[in-house]
Amino acid sequence: xxxxxxxxxxxxxxxxxxxxxxxxxxxxxxxxxxxxxxxxxxxxxxxxxxxxxxxxxxxxxxxxxxxxxxxxxxxxxxxxxxxxxxxxxxxxxxxxxxxxxxxxxxxxxxxxxxxxxxxxxxxxxxxxxxxxxxxxxxxxxxxxxxxxxxxxxxxxxxxxxxxxxxxxxxxxxxxxxxxxxxxxxxxxxxxxxxxxxxxxxxxxxxxxxxxxxxxxxxxxxxxxxxxxxxxxxxxxxxxxxxxxxxxxxxx
Ligand code: PEP
Numbered sequence: 001x002x003x004x005x006x007x008x009x010x011x012x013x014x015x016x017x018x019x020x021x022x023x024x025x026x027x028x029x030x031x032x033x034x035x036x037x038x039x040x041x042x043x044x045x046x047x048x049x050x051x052x053x054x055x056x057x058x059x060x061x062x063x064x065x066x067x068x069x070x071x072x073x074x075x076x077x078x079x080x081x082x083x084x085x086x087x088x089x090x091x092x093x094x095x096x097x098x099x100x101x102x103x104x105x106x107x108x109x110x111x112x113x114x115x116x117x118x119x120x121x122x123x124x125x126x127x128x129x130x131x132x133x134x135x136x137x138x139x140x141x142x143x144x145x146x147x148x149x150x151x152x153x154x155x156x157x158x159x160x161x162x163x164x165x166x167x168x169x170x171x172x173x174x175x176x177x178x179x180x181x182x183x184x185x186x187x188x189x190x191x192x193x194x195x196x197x198x199x200x201x202x203x204x205x206x207x208x209x210x211x212x213x214x215x216x217x218x219x220x221x222x223x224x225x226x227x228x229x230x231x232x233x234x235x236x237x238x239x240x241x242x243x244x245x246x247x248x249x250x251x
Pocket of ligand 1: 009167171172173174175210211212213231232233234235
């Protein structure tokens, strides 16, 4: 049985005050979430604040990105070991905004995945197709290529210790959600592909859906057999909505 995971990607939003209110709101309602593991991914600079506020709580925290390098002359980068040092459990890699806005390709994403693992972080590997790729009928090819980059660098076993987030790019921040059936189809494809390498890894890995998941559509998406949680952008900035998604994952 895979424990559902609901992770909030706050992106480049927040201030000391707004993040205090957000975390206080999450903590105040967290007891209603009985089954899912809840995770927040603040902007780097606010991670220590969030870590201090979450001490003793069941909510974990992670980073939205990570360097592929361990240390040294890499101006502006944040090393995976630094994130582990301040208590991060997770690091998102290959988010579509990193891929499309900052030119991060499959090979670079795979190196970030490897670096995160080496430092003891759990990578949350984002995969997903553009609208034109879906329309061309190559969704599975795109997702397979993104997964293969990691499998060929790190081996299949590495995915058993990671999280995958299927995020159709056309659904991110657009208010257009994949239907539960559309999402399930790709999730099943991902699990089936992994099973072709190693059935135990495929059964174990949590595959999250991301793309305009919200309090209203979460229950249906999360009821699909291969959807093990959500990676949430916009709705994770509102405590009530984020918590409602967590509650929707209650057993
Ligand atoms: C995301 O950024 O990973 C995401 C899923 O965003 P949103 O929920 O806003 O579509």
